[in-house]
Amino acid sequence: MTMPKAAAPNPQKANSCHGDAGQSVDPPWCRDYRGNEYTYPEALDFIRSFHGHVAPGLVIGLKMVDWAREQLPEDILFDAVCETSSCLPDAVQMLTPCTVGNNWLTIKDLGRFALTLYDKFNGDGVRVFLDPAKLQHWPEFFDWLYKRKPKQAQDFDRLLEEIRQAGADSLSRTPVTIHPSYRVKNSKGRIGTCPLCGEAFPMIHGGICRGCQGEAPYAQRRVAEPRKVTQGPTLKVVPVVAAAGKRALHDMTRVVPKQAKGPAFTQGQLMTTGDICRLQQMGRQHVYVGDAAREIPGWVHENQAALAFADAMAGPGVRYSTPPREGKITLSADRKGLLVIDHQRLSAFNTVEGVMCASRKCFDVVETQSALAATRAIPLYLPETDFHTAMAVLSAGPLFRVAPLAPVNVGILVTGTEVFQGLIQDSFIPIIRSKVARYDCAVVKTAIVPDERPAIRKGVEKMIAAGAGLIVTTAGLSVDPDDVTRQGLVDAGGTDLVYGAPILPGAMTLVARIGEVRVIGVPACGLYHKTTSFDLLLPRILAGLTIGRSELAEMGHGGFCQECPTCTYPKCSFGR
DSSP states (O other), rough: OOGGGOOOOOOOGGGGSTTTSSBBOOOEEEOOOSSEEEEEEHHHHHHHHHSOOOOHHHHHHHHHHHHHHSOOTTTEEEEEEESOOOSSSHHHHHHOOOTTTTOOEEEEOOOOSSEEEEEEEEEEEEEEEGGGGTTTTTHHHHHHHHTOOOHHHHHHHHHHHHHHHHHHGGGEEEEOOOHHHHHHHOOOEEEOOOTTTTEEGGGGGGSSOIIIIHHHHOOOOOOOOOOOOOOOOOEEEEEEEGGGBBBBBEEEEEEEETTTEEEEEOTTOOOOTTTTHHHHTOOSSSEEOTTTTOOTTTEEEEEHHHHHHHHHOOTEEEEOOSOBTEEEEEEEESSSEEEEOHHHHHHHTTSTEEEEEOOTTTTTEOTOEEEEEEEEEEEEEEEEEHHHHHHHHTSOOOOOEEOOOOEEEEEEEEEOHHTTTTSOOHHHHHHHHHHHHHHEEEEEEEEEEEEEEHHHHHHHHHHHHHHHHEEEEOOOOOTTOOOOHHHHHHTTOOOEEEOOSSSSSSSEEEEEEEEEEEEEEEEEGGGTSSHHHHHHHHHHHHOOOOHHHHHHHHTTTTTTTOOSOOOOTTTTSTTO
16 A cells, blocks of 8 residues: 555654654554554544545544554454444555455445454454443544534534544454455456446346446436337238238237136137137237247247246246246246245346236245246347346346245243233133144143243243244233243343334234244233234244344334234235
C-alpha cells in the first residue's frame, strides 16, 4: 500500500515523544504495517487525504486497527473482516495491506462497529469493537454512535476531542477464530461470454451474467422510442379449410363452459378432412402448421422451453410428466413430505418476460402425486434471449423440493403444579398425542411435573433416556413469575432457545434443542384452539428444517388465524 505523501509522518519524530529541543509532542495515535507512526493531528491529515474529509468513524477506526494489530504475533500474514461498510473498511486499508481489491478484506455488514484481524492460515485473531458501556464519560461520542443528533447539530470539535481523549479506552477486544468458510478465497473459475450483453463474466454465475439477470445497479439510458411489441418468428399459417393433411404446430384447446377444458388437438397431430368442422366449431379460421422440432434460429418452442424449465426446477422428491399439455408442464410430489420452495428465485424467474411458474405455498404438507406447480413459456415461440435469462435464474439449483417427514419418538412433558397436584385434570397429552400421530410419530413417554426447575430437568432427562427425538412441553410458557419451564430446559442442556413467535394463536411458543433432540414448547392456547403455532412448526421439525429467530419472524406473514367457526386448516391462509 502506498501512503499519501501529505500524510507521511515526520521521520525525525516517528519514534520519539520529544522534538529536537526536548519539547513534548503528541504520542502516536496509530501505526501502519510499515512501522510509520501517526500522531493525532497527522492521523487527521492522513484521513483527509485518503477519505476526502475527517470522518469520526475513521478517526476511532484507526485506533481500532492499531489496537487489534497489537494482539497479533509479529510477522504473520493476516486478513481482516469489517462488520460495517461505513468508514471502518478505510481504516483497515490505510493501516494494513488488507484491501477490498486484493481480497484480504471482507466486509460483512452486520451493522456493528467492529473489526477482526486474523491469521489467514488458522483463522485465529482478535475482534475489536466500539463498546457503548465505556462511553459514559464522553456524551458527544456516545450520541454520535447512537445517531441521537443530526449531523448539523453535532459539536464536531468536541466530538473529535472526546474521541482523542477516549482512544482505546472506548474499545473492547476479544480473541476469536474465523469460520473456515470466510478463509476460503473463491476463484472466479471459468470465464465465458454473456450471450445477451457480449461481455466476459464468471460462468459460475449461470448461463448469463448477473447484470443481465437483473442485478445491474443502473438503468441504461437510451433515446426514448415507442415500445415495440416483440414479433414472433415467421410461421406457416393456413385457412382451416386447407388444414387437412397437415400437422398442428401446437396444442389447440377446446373449452366447453362449466364442463370441460383441454387439448382437442395436440402438437404434431395430423389433421384430417373430418377435423375441419371441429376446428371451425372451436372458433378457428386459421391454424399454424409445421414441425415444432424444426429449430428456428433465435427462438425456442413453448414445449422445448417448458421441458427445460421443469427439468431445472425439479429437486429431490419432485417429478414432472411429459409431454407438455397446451405448452404447460405440471410438477408433482414423488413422495409425501413438506414442500420447500426457493421463493426468491421463483419471483426472479417470474420477472423474466414471456415465462411463468405458479406453485402452491411453501411449507405445504403434500401427498405423493400431489400437484405442486406448473410452468410454461407464454408465447408459442419464446425469444432465445428470454429463454437464456430464465434458465440463468434456474441455474443456481432447483426451485422445488419435497423434504421427507421423518417420524420420531415423542416425549410429552406437561408442566404445572396445579396439574401435578390433581387440582386440574390434564387435557394436553391426548391433544398432542393425536397431532403427532398424524405424522406416524409414537409417544414413548409422558409425564406431569410441578413448576420446579429440578423436576422439569429430570423429566426431560428421562424422556431423552426413553429415546425421545422430540420433546413437547406444554403450559408453563406465560409471563407469570411461576413460569420456570424455560429455565428448566436450559438446566437440561437446552440450546438455540427461541421464545416467542409472531403467530396467533401461539405467540408464547418456544423452540430449542438438547443435543440432537428437538424441543417445542406449546403455550396454554393449545388447549382451546384447534390449530396453533404447533401445527405449523411440527412438520417443519419432522422435515429437519432449521427454526430460529429469522425463520419464526417470516411466519408473521400469514401467522394470524381468523378463527373461523368451522376450521378448514390446512386449506386456509393460516401459516401461509
